[in-house]
Amino acid sequence: MTTHPHPPWPYALLDTTAHRPVPFRQFVLKVHGRCNLDCTYCYLYQGPDHGWRDRPARTPERTMRRVADRIAEHVRGHRLDAIRVELHGGEPLLTGPDPVLAYADAVREAVDCRVTATVQTNGTRLTAGALDRLAAAGIRVGLSLDGGRAAHNARRVDHAGRPAWPAARAAAERLAARPRAYAGILCTIDLAVDPLDVYRSLLALRPPGVDFLLPHANWDRPPPGIPGRPPGRHRPTPTPYGDWLAAVFDAWWDEGRLSTRIRLFQEIAGLLLGSPSRAEAVGLSPMAAVVVETDGAIEQVDSLRSAYEGASETGLDVFRHSFDQALRHPGVAARQLGERALAEECLGCPVGKVCGGGNYVHRYAPGTGFRHPSVYCADLERLVRHIAHRLQRTSRAAR
Amino acid sequence: MTFPVDDTHIPLPEIAPPDQTDHPVLAAILTELRDRQQDPLVVAHYEDAP
Ligand code: SF4
Numbered sequence: 001m002t003t004h005p006h007p008p009w010p011y012a013l014l015d016t017t018a019h020r021p022v023p024f025r026q027f028v029l030k031v032h033g034r035c036n037l038d039c040t041y042c043y044l045y046q047g048p049d050h051g052w053r054d055r056p057a058r059t060p061e062r063t064m065r066r067v068a069d070r071i072a073e074h075v076r077g078h079r080l081d082a083i084r085v086e087l088h089g090g091e092p093l094l095t096g097p098d099p100v101l102a103y104a105d106a107v108r109e110a111v112d113c114r115v116t117a118t119v120q121t122n123g124t125r126l127t128a129g130a131l132d133r134l135a136a137a138g139i140r141v142g143l144s145l146d147g148g149r150a151a152h153n154a155r156r157v158d159h160a161g162r163p164a165w166p167a168a169r170a171a172a173e174r175l176a177a178r179p180r181a182y183a184g185i186l187c188t189i190d191l192a193v194d195p196l197d198v199y200r201s202l203l204a205l206r207p208p209g210v211d212f213l214l215p216h217a218n219w220d221r222p223p224p225g226i227p228g229r230p231p232g233r234h235r236p237t238p239t240p241y242g243d244w245l246a247a248v249f250d251a252w253w254d255e256g257r258l259s260t261r262i263r264l265f266q267e268i269a270g271l272l273l274g275s276p277s278r279a280e281a282v283g284l285s286p287m288a289a290v291v292v293e294t295d296g297a298i299e300q301v302d303s304l305r306s307a308y309e310g311a312s313e314t315g316l317d318v319f320r321h322s323f324d325q326a327l328r329h330p331g332v333a334a335r336q337l338g339e340r341a342l343a344e345e346c347l348g349c350p351v352g353k354v355c356g357g358g359n360y361v362h363r364y365a366p367g368t369g370f371r372h373p374s375v376y377c378a379d380l381e382r383l384v385r386h387i388a389h390r391l392q393r394t395s396r397a398a399r
Numbered sequence: 400m401t402f403p404v405d406d407t408h409i410p411l412p413e414i415a416p417p418d419q420t421d422h423p424v425l426a427a428i429l430t431e432l433r434d435r436q437q438d439p440l441v442v443a444h445y446e447d448a449p
Contacts, residue, residue, distance in 0.1 A: 026444050086448040120448055142449035184449035209449055235407045258427045263449075266428055273416045275432045276441040288442035301445050335443075350410045359446065381407060391425070392412045398420035 006311070007369030010334035010341070021327035022336050023078035026289040027071055027085050027107070028301070031092035031099045032058050033294040037122050037164050040155045041188070041215060058095070059294040064103050066318045067292050068110035074323040075111045082114040087139070088291075088302075093125040097133045104139055118142055118183045122156070123171030124164050131174050131181065140183035141175055143168065148201025152193050176206040184209030184261070191225045191240050195247040202260075209261035212248065214241055214281075216306035218364035219375050226379075231365040231372035233345040242382025249383070253390055268387045271354040282380070284356045286336035290326055292318060300331045307364040334370065335360055345373045351384045 033055045035042075059067075075083060085107050087100045104117045118140040126141065134141060145168060146152045156164040175182040185207040187198065202210055217223035219231040225240040249265050267279040277283025280301075291299040296318040304311040314329045326332055334341050339352075346357040357363060358374030365372050374380055420426050435441060 022440065022442060025442055026448070028445055028448065084444065084448070086445065088447070118448060140449075186447065186449055211446065211449060213446055233407075253424055255424070257423045261427070263446075266431065269425075269428050270432050270435070272411065272414050273428070273432060275435055278435070278441055278444055280443045280446050283443065285441050285443040287445075289445035301447070303447065350408065354411065384411070388411050388414065392414050394420070394422050394425050395414050395417050398417035398422065398425065 006331070007364075007367065009369035009371040010330040011369070014330045014334055014337075016328045016330050016333040019333060019337060019340075021324075021333065022286040022288055023080060023327070024074060024288050024290045024323055025080060025083050027067075027083060028088050028289055028291040029064075029067060029085060029103055029107075030059060030089060030292060030294045031087050031103055031119075032090040032094040034094060035089055035091040035122070036094055036124060036158055037091065037156055038159045039157070055297075056294045058099060059103065061102065061106075063294070063296045063318070064106045065110075066296060067103075068106040070318045070323055071107055072110040072112070075113050077324065080113050082116070083111065085115055085117045087117065087119040089120075091122055091125065092119050093121050093130060096125065097130040100139065101133060101137050104137060116140070120144065120186070121171070122164060123168035124158075125167075126171035126174065128174060131171075131178060135178055135181035139181075141181055142183040143172060143175065143185045143207075145172070145185050145187055145202070145205075146190055147187065147193060147198040148172075148203070148205050149197070152190070152198055152201065155190070172205040172207075179206075179208060182206075182208055184211070186211050186213060188213045188215055189241060189244060190215075191244060195244045196251055199248045199251055207260055209263060211263040211279075212245060214359065214362065214376055214379075216303050216361055217375050218307050218362055219372060220308075220364065220366050221306070222375055226375065231343075231363075231368075231375075233349065233373050233377055235378060237378045239379045239382040241376055242379035242386070245379075245383045246386040249387060249390070253394075265387065268354060268384055269391055272384075272388050272391055277356070280335075281359050282354060282356055282384075284338040284353065286338065287332075287360070290323060290332070298323070298326045300329075300335075301361070303359070303361045304331075306361060308366070311364075341371065343372050345377075349373075349381075351381050354384045354388075355380045 120142045150165045153165040215223045267277045276285045298316040299312045362374040363370045363372045
């Protein structure tokens with residue numbers, strides 16, 4: 001299906017036999033390939049990659065069973081004691097919870113290890129009945145929202161332009177009443193809205209965890225608020241995303257209690273304290289996630305689709321290939337190399353071990369590929385230094 | 400609030416994890432990091448999952 005050639009790094013330049021692969025521990029399984037929403041900024045349906053049009057709208061049961069067997073093979077082969085399964089879309093609850101439950105059941109029946117299953121939804125189809133059934137099956141629910149008020153979610157609309165917010169808010173209220181089933185909220189940053197308003201309104205929804213995501217962008221398609229320029233470590237330069245996040249960090253840090261977990265901040269603080277990261281956004285830990293599409297294609301993470309058409313494809317599928325074969329794919333291997341995958345600028349950067357070049361997806365530049373600093377380079381440094389400063393003062397006071 | 404990064408050559412401070420703290424957020428982070436020490440290998444997860 002690839003219509004564009006992959007760039008030289010990592011595809012032509014990386015020797016994938018020269019490193020020891022790390023087994024996958026997170027399986028992102030597409031339940032539905034379509035979505036009932038049409039968010040104006042969606043990289044999947046509004047971005048350069050239209051591959052979703054060629055795939056089945058829904059994963060057939062035969063494919064679910066095949067995926068489950070492949071996961072079981074991987075778990076056995078690497079003696080894994082725990083995996084994570086993310087039921088994804090499109091909108092995974094598009095036709096109700098049955099396909100999600102069936103997929104999770106298929107994996108749990110096939111594997112001999114602990115399975116943490118989570119469905120990531122826009123919330124609009126999370127009825128009380130659907131939540132009851134997911135919770136009863138031990139499937140956690142994560143919500144995608146842009147904030148905790150209608151105005152923050154104005155870009156989240158259905159195909160007729162109607163706002164998703166009323167149904168999403170009802171879903172958030174249901175989840176707040178079921179904390180064991182509530183995985184948290186993912187919130188993509190919009191510079192046009194006030195960071196503290198977004199943060200406080202999300203807190204009112206009582207999520208156990210929040211993550212703030214930088215909008216997917218790269219050197220070819222810079223994010224709103226950042227000028228287009230060649231890849232590099234440009235300084236000095238404005239840092240609107242770093243400033244936005246630093247404002248939220250201060251509110252969170254100074255709350256006087258742990259109001260909610262915020263993954264990005266906790267990971268940066270952990271890295272500054274000498275621990276490796278569990279998030280792809282920062283740090284140098286090997287990436288252990290793989291995606292399976294509705295047709296059984298084994299892919300790299302969806303967010304790569306924001307770079308160019310076909311960017312997430314591997315040419316592999318669960319009917320003909322094992323997940324071990326996917327570990328040898330250059331795109332997968334490049335994300336398990338730590339420092340060896342970084343650009344010169346990042347290797348010489350004073351915050352490099354914490355920033356880690358940022359999210360791999362944000363490093364892309366046409367013609368060369370993924371060996372560049374992040375397009376959010378200055379914002380990441382601003383945030384890392386801000387957290388380092390606050391953490392150092394708090395840690396000193398603790399001694 | 401936007402301003403240029405102007406300290407880009409300065410190394411990050413070395414921050415050792417304190418043994419104990421009254422700061423609730425730092426305390427929660429330290430607890431999670433202690434759990435993490437049990438992992439033989441820490442891996443990164445996809446960010447589009449909570
Ligand atoms: S490590 Fe991060 S801050 Fe440093 S040059 Fe690379 S992207 Fe920029």
